[in-house]
Amino acid sequence: MTDTESGSAPVAMGRRERKKAATRQAIADAALRLFLERGYDDVGIREIADAADVSTTTLFKHFPVKEALVFDEDADQEARLLAAVRERPTGQSVPAALREHALRHRMATADSDPRFTAFFDLVNDTPALRDYVQAMWLRHTAALARVIAEESGLAADDPACTALAHFALEVPRAARGHADVREAVTRAFDLLETGWRALVPDA
Template identity: 40%
Template structure:
């Protein structure tokens, strides 16, 4: 009897999660470079062949947890309401992420999240893979800007590179503060102010994407009543 598609997919998801959980537990305990793929497969109780069917590289065992964010900025730009500029939409999305302590903003002091980020930034191979994510993010955002904001490809490419770099820098600065032992709630006001200033600078450099001048200050006033 053929297994129902839904059940089969759920089994795949559980296997994928079990492999990733086993890998990250080992990496956190012993270090990324000190753990082999064979050891991960043994801990997850799967074969090496099965492991590679789910995760094509050792690095993907870790960074796949950020895969949903790889083209997030492009999705935000495409889904923005009528009348909202790309920079307004991206600014509001990032500020909302700070409010929610979204791990992708770096402003999350949960031990597991902090440990995972520390692992990534202490491992050159994982940092390199995250930078590849940024390249994909830039390409997707460039396409979204040209298709939805009427921006020429050249300007869109430069703007996308700047936006992705700003988001990456903000997240790393927030994470550095958290790793230093400061609670996320304490860091939040500084993180919010830094984000507002960063988007103000982006707005000044890419006016066609930001709309009106002073939008960052207006947004801040709205957020604080």
Template identity: 55%
Template sequence: MAELLGRRERKKAATHRAIADAALELFSQRGYDAVGVREVAEAADVSTATLFKHFPGKEALVFDDDVDDEAALVAAVHDRPAGYGIVAALREHLRAALGPVPADDVRRRRFLALLESSAALRDYSRRRWLRHEEALTTAIVEECAGRVHPTTCAALAHFVLETRGMLAGESHPVEVLDRRMVLLERGWTAHVPARSGL
């Protein structure tokens, strides 16, 4: 039984990847707006119904599952080095994501080019990113353990996510991120106990 379930999961993952790859290929060749969902299904050799079992809509075809993004944000807060502040840890996490893409990572380069080419995809990406607010708030509240009011923790989570969401189109995103995070850090430290490591 376990072997059968394992085979099903592998097949499901392979189908998911085939659809995503077909979508990226078609969107990169012809542009996001010029390609229909039915064409993607045909290119991946699946039915439209199967495509929608894996992806809720056309925009989602471009993006991998965002569970990993959320887990990484939460880990940036919980697993930061001792004495390292929450804002500093989140800044470093966001900076790492903005680093240069390796030359051999063709898929990532194509994805970023496609994202820049479509206002609809940029908007979807931003909305998708902001869905992590509740999980990030919870992580910050847990780390503060009652030493900072939960509404302040929620505000920090919101503004950190918004800060990254506002970087689209910036020619020097790391510099802009750093300037904005300095503002957040100053506001945050006004609300945290001295020498708390928060």
């Protein structure tokens, strides 16, 4: 229920919270700009702090490791991922919903905006970032497995749900490097779809 529906006014972000959010965004923007200009490995933390006009101590309060400067939407990504399964159209399978999510949110934006292409090139060309984003992405496995179980009428600890979640989250990495990434993603999910349909025909 929203604040409007419950009859109460939405709670506005306080001045302190607004300042913290603005500082965090300034740091992230400065880091990404420098990384895109010079490469991730050639930019130091102090340079980023100077560009954002903050101390290195402040920077680390917002971003505990250098890699985190590039990825600032982990919670939002998980929410969108789970919603893709929960809110899928009637009759659409779980693997099909996850395939559409992968194609829509991880690839379509890159096709429509050169900045996203540059961002994905930065990640793909930097081993530390590739490893970090994969580890970050796989942290959603448990949450995704729970939702798959709920939507499929299976036990919460069913290993099939965990396996589907894990391999669905691995698909972008499996598709990396292929000449036609979209086709590679689709082919990988076709395999998951076939196995899932055999196990859970109505999910």
